[in-house]
């Protein structure tokens with residue numbers, strides 16, 4: 504189904520499955536390019552009409568570049584980026600920060616955004632994974648493991664929440680506030696002071712749209728300033744998050760991994776599990792510290808498929824099995840990082856590299 508969609512062809516990936524049409528297209532064009540270049544070299548001594556028309560044809564066609572294969576022009580033009588929510592959601596802003604001229608594809612759920620990429624409907628998916636006030640978004644870590652997409656980028660976005668209501672509605676009229684649960688949690692102080700009922704919905708922009716569509720007079724939404732403009736709502740209060748520095752980190756996901764480089768600062772994300780025993784995690788983290796590799800994040804999640812509690816040593820206690828998600832500041836093109844993971848693999852019971860990607864060093 505997805506291969507029939509325009510825009511999801513060459514721009515999508517360097518190694519699509521062999522049954523996919525885009526792969527055939529790439530091969531076809533590449534073959535033509537090589538035939539033409541052989542003909543042109545023949546013409547260096549004598550240009551016949553055949554060769555002349557070949558030259559004129561070759562001038563009209565631009566040769567394939569690595570951009571055609573990765574689907575990633577510098578400004579994101581031609582890239583379709585799936586995100587959870589509707590227009591005006593923060594995830595859409597994150598997509599536009601990563602790929603300024605991309606086409607954003609709204610999705611009902613994160614799971615759908617993943618599937619949109621897997622089924623060639625989109626080229627990238629955007630996934631919020633942590634926030635400076637609310638911490639990790641655990642469900643999204645689980646999604647990373649359940650699907651086989653690769654992390655190809657990150658975006659740090661400054662999230663500034665507004666309280667939006669229909670024109671004429673005042674603060675004292677409010678009995679209810681709708682928003683994404685993360686956004687509600689990030690505005691805990693303000694919402695407590697308002698003494699309103701909080702209701703969780705799928706995304707911040709969806710909350711704004713709901714308030715506007717139903718012309719609600721006692722309900723506001725916590726959403727972005729751009730949602731206020733899109734859904735024609737009044738901004739009752741600005742910067743209502745608990746801390747002025749409210750930053751959400753988003754990951755960009757693709758079907759194919761990025762070829763890691765060393766030309767700029769890279770981060771690598773991995774997930775691993777360990778045998779139970781004293782000092783096991785200490786030993787795992789030492790593979791990075793002994794190579795002077797900086798860890799930027801560690802997150803543990805119980806293993807869904809192995810939730811069975813089991814005895815630990817001589818004690819009577821029972822423990823879960825855990826997965827550890829780690830981010831470290833190094834590229835997989837770096838020998839030091841490769842050696843660290845080789846070392847970790849010697850005793851980890853499971854290890855997967857989720858992606859090696861350029862670090863986002865510009866906060867907006």
Ligand SMILES: O=C(O)C(=O)C[C@]1(C(=O)O)C=C[C@@H](O)C=C1
Pocket residue numbers: 587588591592593594595631634640662683685686705706707708751
């Ligand atoms: O609802 C949105 O607008 C989103 O993009 C989701 C989301 C999140 O999941 O954390 C993104 C950024 C903010 O932290 C609040 C909500």
